[in-house]
Amino acid sequence: MRRVFRSLQARYMLIILTALVLMQVGYLVLSIAMSLGLDMQDLKPTESAVQVEKEWHEAAGSLAEVSPEVIRDLFAAWKSRYPEASMFWVDGDGVLREQTAGREGEIPTQWTAVSTAQFIKSRYGGDPFTVIAFVGQEGSGGFVVIEMPRAMFDPPIMQVYDRFGTWVAIGMIVIVVVFILISYLFFRRIRKRLTQLQEAMTLRDVDGLPVQVELSGKDEIGQLEQSFNEMVLKLKVSKQREEQEEQLRRELIANLSHDLRTPLTKIRAQAYTIGKEEVSSDGRRAIEALERSVVNLDRLIDNLMSYTLLMAGRYQYNPQTTDIVRLVKEHLATWYPLFEKEGIEVDADLQPLRQYEWRVDPLWMGRVLDNLYQNVLRHARSGRYIQVTLTSAEQYDAIIVSDHGPGMQSGQSEERGAGIGLSIVDRMLRGMDLDWDIQSDERGTTIIIKRYRK
């Protein structure tokens, strides 16, 4: 039973029930108050219409003599009994002979059979309550009519309503207001709790997850809070698991990287040691090829790791408003010595852009440029030229990297790869909402990175 009353629905039903009971109790209290505290003495006892009709017939029929005086006496006797009643007498010739005061001029002075019938028809079942009785035994003395307000036959409670209607209405209004107030308080509390819950749902802990809420009851909202807490707990567990998996993945990649790069370092160490000895020109070329392979393999491992992370959506992405002219310039400055060492002419045409603040991740952008420059070093070294241009077109700003290498389709590159470097470029540029295009023929390759102006 207690569980039932924890329910908000049950509580609200209880409020409605209380209101209904309150109404009935209100009636009762009102009745008691009226009977005890109010002056009921002047309330008339209930009159019976049938009784009045019977008595009027008897009184009129029992008149031994028909004279104005007798009729007047009759009227006076009934008037004293029923002050609100009015009476008149029409004699056997249809002439209005007597009437009680107050209705002069309203009653026709001459009655015919038709007018009498019309009168009867108009009063039948209506208000005032009308009784027509023949005067005397034979009825030759005409007829007397008594008219009384129908309200006189109402039960006393009706009279109470008539007299104390305002109080009853006020009582009803008070009951309704009390009901509305209780309902308002009930719903206000519910609303407050729901608002608190909604606010708690928007709060975030340091781990970015919602914070558990304190249970405010055992009703439906309490159950909702409990479900919310359970959900938060599940999210936390899931997040922990995800972090553990992430940690494992990082460890795996780190270990894999270590396991692959350590032997590479050893190969490089051996190649370097041999290179310091006196070796033939063939031997020297072999050592150089070995060195290059080590560098390429290292790069490939790095790309493979990055690509795996990118595909899994695990590569950290922190976009920020970046001065792209500055980024490209500073990045090219770090690559310049390498190009210089390889005898590649660097033509930097870094003009200010119309919109130079791009929302990109500087590390991603650096990685993209690294891969493009790396490609020039690996595949277009023979062209001995790289041009990096910043330019603004009608609709977009662009970074253009072009070389004079043999082109991508030529198959003349010294080291062909699976294109994983460009796949990373593609994925990262698309991730940063940038377009890119590649044109390659035997005269060289041009890569254009576009950012359309908004």
Place this chain on the structure above:
Amino acid sequence: MVRILYIEDEREIGEWVTRDLTERGYQVTWLTSGEGAEQHARQADVAVLDVMLPGLDGFSVGKRLKREAPDLPILMLSARSAVEDKVEGLSFADDYLTKPFHPEELAARIEVLLRRTQKFEDVLMLRHLKIQLQNMQIIDTRTGEEIVLTGKQYHLFQYFLRHLNQILTKEQLYEAVWGEPYLEGDKTLMVHIRYLREKIEQNPAEPQIIETIRGIGYRVRR
């Protein structure tokens, strides 16, 4: 003689690096684990640490070394190339180099670290200039006269010397020396470089010390 504390568990790599650095004139103390490395921290001029070590990892060893000798420059040498690893390493270390590295690069980076802490050399020879790094006294070896620079020229040249062989953009130079954001089209830096060249170059029209890298910036090479 410059002393290097080197911690590497891979025997072949350890032998190779030790041999190479010794041949370059350094005195190398090679340990195969981080155990007891702190004892050597105070005697070393620079520390080179592998990250994946048996027992205590390189990051923990590096932090311990820094606690023991806060001025000791540390270079992390690791096969771990993820950004997170580099960030973690550079939170306490002074440099981070990934394997497979070239011994020339390792030596160059050690040199930079030593130069930064003024432990490498006191005198720098740059073409016809002899520069006392301690007090930044610049002597023209052809005439034996001292070249006196103004405040801004001095800061500019010192910044170049601290970043030897690096190409520095106009923005980097201006912001480092003037401490304000560089505005495109501002000629102040160019004017100061011209004055500086007039003082230190043999022929300012064909500068040998401060190179112009067209479209990018400037460089002072050894």
